[in-house]
Amino acid sequence: MxxxxxxxxxxxxxxxxxxxxxxxxxxxxxxxxxxxxxxLGPERDLLRFIDDGQFAHYLVGDAATSPERPSNATVKLGIVGPRSAFTPHAHGGEHFVLSLGYASCGLYDSERGRVTEVPLTPGELIRIPEMMPHSFANRDTSPLTILAANTGYGIDHEDYAITAPEADRRAAAEAGEGGGTAPTGTRARTDYLALAAALRDIERVQRVRGPGVTTARERLAARLRRLAHGWEDRR
Known part of the structure; x- marks a missing residue:
């Protein structure tokens, strides 16, 4: 079709x-x-997805989903530009991503103190715990479609995608409060200075390695997949 x-x-x-x-x-x-x-086109169906040139289309929930306006979870299609990556960030809720192409997920492993890169192929789904620093990249020269599910937050919520500058801002705000009422929930347990440092570690890896590349075997598999799609599309 x-x-x-x-x-x-x-x-x-x-x-x-x-x-x-x-x-x-x-x-x-x-x-x-x-x-x-x-x-699906940006002019009527797609929303900006964290960065310019990346897009989302909601299937469950919407951009305004939050703990105060819950839909339990949001599920959306994402379209990631060729050989590009999202700005490293952390989500307030857990995150599931199904890759329908050749992707890479950079994750900060706090136990080992290092960035781990996980290559993904079509049909692989990855779970990312809440507040884990990460970035999703497209290794291919064609747009990448993903299916992303987040618990509790739409992309308009302040805790949907916390970047390094935002983590720095929150750390500075907490330092300037001089006490007062402590926040509740996950964010109350977050070390924002450590979060900002972890996100910048992922940024450094991205600058050095880029979004990654596809292997010769993956490129052959992609050509065969397009051929099979063409056969199916003419039924």
Missing amino acids: SATGGGQSRLGGLPGGVRLYRLRPDGSVVLADRDGARD
Whole structure:
């Protein structure tokens, strides 16, 4: 199925309210319902996702989800630009990411005091605990589609993605308070200076190594996957 291709004839059989998403090997996404199909585009379907050039499309919850406005979790499609990476950050809640392409996740291992990079291939899902410093990168030259689920927070919430400058700001604010009422929950246990330092360690690794590259075997597998998609798309 595509916006103009072979699956169009079966869309009229979808019940009202049902949506079908086609996640293509090239990173594009087609949204279909009983009225037809169209490519998801920034002008009407996608929100800015942490950095310029990265996009999100919510499936559950929305950008305003928070503990005060809960939907229990948010689930969204993310489209990561070719050979790019998110600014390192930490989430207030746990985080699950399903990679549908060739990705890399840089994680700060506080027990070992070092950055660990985990390469991901299509179909691999990674869980990242709350407040763990990390960054997600696209190793390929095509856009990368991911499925991301976060507990409790939408991208508009202040604790959705805490970056190094924000961690520095919070550390300075806490130092200037001179006591007072302590915050509650996870953020009450956060050492923001240590968090900022860990995030900058990931930034340094990113500057040196970049987002990573695909192997010859992965590039061959990607070509075969696109070929299989073309066969399926003409049914």
